[in-house]
Amino acid sequence: MSPNGGGTRQVVAVDLGGTWLKCALVDETGSVSRSRRIATPTDGRESVLEATSTAIREAADAAGGVSAVDAVGIGSPGMIDGDGYLHDAAVNIAGWADFSIAGELERRLGRRVVALNDANAAAMGELRFGAGRGTRDLALVSVGTGIGVGIVIEGRPHAGRGGGAGELGHLVIDPGGRLCACGNRGCIEAYASASGMRSLVRELADGFDERASDLARAARSGASDIEAEHIYTQLRNGDPLAAAVNETVCDTLARAAAALALTVAPERIVFAGGIMGSADLIIPLVRERFGRFVLPHVAASVEFVVAELSSDAGLVGAAAAAFAV
Ligand SMILES: [Zn+2]
CATH class of the missing domain: 3.30.420.40 (ATPase, nucleotide binding domain)
Incomplete structure (x- = not known):
């Protein structure tokens, strides 16, 4: 009562x-x-x-x-x-x-x-009311300005000592690589976040012919307001630079998923954030890359789903x- x-x-x-x-x-x-x-x-x-x-x-x-x-x-x-x-x-x-x-x-x-x-809250919300229903162990990876990771173990949010669990966005996957907002180099967040994607577009643009890539033309003309969602609109239009950025993003998210699978072994990993409106272009590629990073029995044990809760x-x-x- x-x-x-x-x-x-x-x-x-x-x-x-x-x-x-x-x-x-x-x-x-x-x-x-x-x-x-x-x-x-x-x-x-x-x-x-x-x-x-x-x-x-x-x-x-x-x-x-x-x-x-x-x-x-x-x-x-x-x-x-x-x-x-x-x-x-x-x-x-x-x-x-x-x-x-x-x-x-x-x-x-x-x-x-x-x-x-807030990332742990989002994970708890998906577990009880959204894409995680029916599970007890779940991880949520939210792609926004940064990378937020929420972890639920046996139905409870896992905060870790000092609330430090889930700071996976700052796992270094490329030592000496791209500069991250945290001051370190080569963090997951420097590649797969919205700001990381924007920098990737600028960095990779020189390798693409502007006649074949609207995105390369926009980047070279100095457009600084390229939204992550716009990259996916261009990907649907067949833009090769958008495809290259998406490859890097998916490879990076797959590394984050592998780290989660190998440490907390969630039943499901929920992917959230604005770019998941294009999940059909992202999740299959993340899944394929993930399969390269973990053993087959691990790859088969984790479901990848898209967040269901919105505003x-x-x-x-x-x-x-x-x-x-
Ligand atoms: Zn960092």
């Missing part, structure tokens, strides 16, 4: 990002209500905590108040450990560094709060984590 007296359990979920703070009431079927979005305060930790707890109280009001919901879940950027403590800084949120997110919110709300990294993924994922405690 739920504390609210009804048969349906409800939690309040928060998806905290550098730009927006989203909050909603989520039930155990993943249905979202009382959803609202406010601009994330930019003047420091106290303001963000205050805005977050106010949003949580308002969402909970519809269920009879904070004491009537089962729990509160919050997904946030940054390295967050299993106790909800943020290690180091989440660079996109002012003052969001080295403190217990769960502890601070619990103190304000008087309710159990589960805080976890509410962060909220639904934070809710899934709150339901899992």
Whole structure:
């Protein structure tokens, strides 16, 4: 029986990002209500905590108040450990560094709060409500500005010591290779992220005839706003430079998948991010490369799927984590 007296359990979920703070009431079927979005305060930790707890109280009001919901879940950027403590800084949120997110919110709300990294939240959301249904061990690889990796082991998010699990985007696959945003060279993120792809286009453009490649022509004319999705539009048009970039991206994602398969052995790897709108051009090639990097029995043991949750993924994922405690 739920504390609210009804048969349906409800939690309040928060998806905290550098730009927006989203909050909603989520039930155990993943249905979202009382959803609202406010601009994330930019003047420091106290303001963000205050805005977050106010949003949580308002969402909970519809269920009879904070004491009537089962729990509160919050997904946030940054390295967050299993106790909800943020290690180091989440660079996109002012003052969001080295403190217990769960502890601070619990103190304000008087309710159990589960805080976890946003990639782990996305993985939990897919496990409970999306492409990971029916599994217990899952990894999620999200291709965006960077590479986010979420890991779920036996139905629970795996944060690791200091929240450091899943920092796979900075695994070096090419020593001395392309410069990564972290300052190191040859990281996965330097090849397979949206920013990595943009640099790859510029780097490889010289090897392609502009008469055969619109993408090469755009890169040489200095276009700096080549979106990752645009590369895939051009790939569908038969652009050879787009094909070369996709080869590198898929090879890199296959290395990430191999690292995951050989360390955590997930049943499924869920691929997420804007470019997965072109998953038909990506997943088969990742699968083929993956088969070169691992033994056949390992290759056969992992399913590759595309994320199913879309705009509410962060909220639904934070809710899934709150339901899992
Ligand atoms: Zn790096």
